[in-house]
Amino acid sequence: MHPLVFISGATSLGFLFALQEWIHARLWNMQLTLSLLLKAWGAQYFIWGVLCWIGWWTLRSHIYNAGWKKLLLFFFPLSIVVSVLEEAIWVSLFPHIPIGKPPMPFLQRLSFQLDAEFFDNLVIFWSAFVLFRSIGYYLRFREKERIATQLKSQLVHAQMRALRMQLNPHFLFNTMNGISSLMRVDVAAADLMLEQLSRLLRITLHRGDAQFIPLSDEMEFIEMYLAMQDRRYSGRVRQTMNVDPGVHDALVPSMILQPIVENAYAHGLSRIASNGLLSIEAEQRGHALQLSVTNNGVGILPPSPANGNGVGLSNVRERLLMHYGSEHSFSMSQLDSDRVQVVITLPLRFAASPNEQITGYGA
Amino acid sequence: MPDMDGFDVVGELSTPGTQLPCIIFTTAYDRYALRAFEIHAVDYLLKPFTLERFRSATQRAMNQIDAIRQDPQAALRKSAEGSQYTTRIVFKSKGRILFLPVSEICWIGAEENYVRICTQSETHLLRETMTHLEEKLDPSTFLRVHRSSIVNLQYVKEVRPETDGEYGVHLLNGQRVAMSRGYRSRIKNWLER
DSSP, X not given: OOHHHXXXXXXXHHHHHHHHHHHHHHHTTOOOOXXXXXXXXXXXXXXXXXXXXXXXXXXXXXXXXXXXXXXXXXXXXXXXXXXXXXXXXXHHHOTTOSTTSOOOOHHHHHHHHHHHHHHHHHHHHHHHHHHHHHHHHHHHHHHHHHHHHHHHHHHHHHHHHHHHHHHOHHHHHHHHHHHHHHHHHOHHXXXXXXXXXXXXXXXXXXXXXXXXXXXXXXXXXXXXXXXXXXXXXXXXXXXEEEEOGGGTTBEEETTSSHHHHHHHHHHTGGGOSSOEEEEEEEEEETTEEEEEEEEESSOOOOOOTTTXXXXXXXXXXXXXXXXXXXXXXXXXXXEETTEEXXXXXXXXXXXXXXXXXXXXXXX | OOSOOHHXXXXXXXXXXXXXXXXXXXXXXXXXXXXXXXXXXSEEEESSOOHXXXXXXXXXXXXXXXXXXXXXXXXXXXXXXXXXXXXXXXXXXXXXXXXXXXXXXXXXXXXXTEEEEEEXXXXXEESOOHHHHHHHSOTTTEEEEETTEEEEGGGEEEEEEOTTSOXXXXXTTSOEEEEOGGGXXXXXXXXXX
């Protein structure tokens, strides 16, 4: 709030009090002119306005946060000091008050006024204090609301992004393009790729938009994805998957491994003509789940959107951060001259109820 | 179809006393799989499917027709007494629906809350317990040789003693399944046959 607004507001309040006393004086036939009253009251509240404004400006956070100790040890003495100070300023402005009495020295006048006005001043001080404190609470409340709204919109954005990742259009288009070119030269192979893609889509459909899925589901998707890559790379890569049975039911963010495997193929395995190796491991490490993807091929290029190296992985990192905060780790390292490994550790969490499966027995 | 769906057609085709023709379902929806299984459809092909997948379904149908021709009474007998052991399992795996005849299962391994069903060509992870499966499968064909393994005896090539005094069950496809001492007596009976 602009200081002029505040101070003029305070002064207007003074004028109102002046008006009130003038009406009262007229009723009781007392000799008090309106102009004198306006001056006296206006000055008092003007001074208070200025003092309160200075107080708010310098002590704002202390007013908002003061506990009982600070109230007693600081603000209480302060209220006394300021009340006296205000009166002193006012008395110096009006040497002819009190009216109808012989002229008195400053200190005598001050003590006379303080007798009358001291407690009123204290009331003004503490009223201002309460007002400022309430403003503080209100501002804090609004800030909390603002943060909550921001978080909500951030969450919605993240969910949308994760949803988009589930469908992974870029991967879809690549595969469809592969089918389109294959079907002119090898119909059976194109047909197979089509079937594999539809199986992949069916797996993601079945999940719905769950943020977390059991590791066995994620691995099912990865198995299909690996089968497709195997065809594409015509057996140039030996794939191994090792999942510790104890973590089949561990919850992982949906589609967390696919970008890493895609990256391994696109930037590592694609560069070698034979003896490609890709291994995926999932195991329990204490209270954490550790997922690792290891591949050979070229070493690590500095990740940047120009290489296309950064984008998928940075999405993975962002999602991990969003879901687990500091309780996760992500590392990409070069094991030796041509092997790269990505390791993710997450808190080990299991689903409340096991996932359903159509299983029927019969003849 | 305008007035009926696939199940209605099957219903129309069922007349008591006659053999129902072999039915293969082809559909984009997976939600009818269990129902199709229960009315003894031969297979359930999710669209799109490959020629190879189609061929294996039709082959199964032909095998079934041959079996009925050779022994027309066997089918009726089976449905009359209601076999207590499972001959087919239906489940969803890797984006496909499978009506798997148990005769195609080579062996089954336990993986904590899951079992891994191994056929000649692939493996499937299912949420099931070994004990439950053991109950459902005919013990004259499926033998539990280890806390974590059940083998289909029809795929067993030999049982070889190993260096540490343990035994290994070797399957026709070359795979080796560990056999634990506690279960050895069971396989002994079979070996003696």
